[in-house]
Amino acid sequence: MAYGDIIPNDAFKSGSNYREKQGVETVDKAVVLKDASTKGSAAINFTHNIRHLGDLTGVHAHNKAGLYVGTAGDLCVLLSGQSNPVATGAADGNTANKLVDSSADFVAFKNSSGTHIQKRDIAVNIADNTAAFIAGIDSLTTLSLVDVANSASDVFPDGNEAYEIYRAVLFQNVPSGTFLPIQVDRVFALGTTADDIIALY
Secondary structure, three states: OOOHHHOOOOOOOOOOOOEEEOOEEEEOEEEEEEOOOOOOOOOOOOOOOOOOOOHOOOOOOOEEEEEEEEEEEEEEEEEHHHOOOOOEEEOOOOOOOOOOOOOOOOOOOOOOOOOOOOOOOOEOOOOOOOOEEEEEEEEOOEEEEOOOOOOOOOOOOOOEEEEEOOOOOEEEEOOEEEEEEEEEEOOOOOOOOEEEEEEEO
16 A cells, blocks of 8 residues: 555645655655654653544644554554544443443443444543453443453542543554554554554654
């Protein structure tokens, strides 16, 4: 695939200056999102469980980015086409390793896009930037939560915390030097072990 695959269809209509060389569209903007090296500064890490790329502080990034991975690992992302939460609400129970919302109906829940909550969706605690994978739908009001190693994860310990649930994608074992021609709005801290990640526009 060519770099041009990450360029929005309306880019040329809006007057953007994307360069072309022999018919292949190329990108002209990039920003480092995660880099463990100390070349030029201390190590940086702009992966985030709550903020989209365009909402990050400390780095000037944009949504709908393609990604380059310099050091192999896993990459947990929110694709631009799935950028909206599948569900939102407030946890009102404090059962360990669970998301409990007495006003929810997780079994029958379906949002306006027809998307159901499912295993491996990510539940995000808006209050403290923690997140966990949904391991199971226990009941109408309760979800089981785990970390990336499938161990129980207690990210809603207080019983009064706002949450959002997202349909994330975990790319596993991404090799070093890989360019992913996808459009990404968020790189989650949860599940991301790859390093030297560069957002390309």
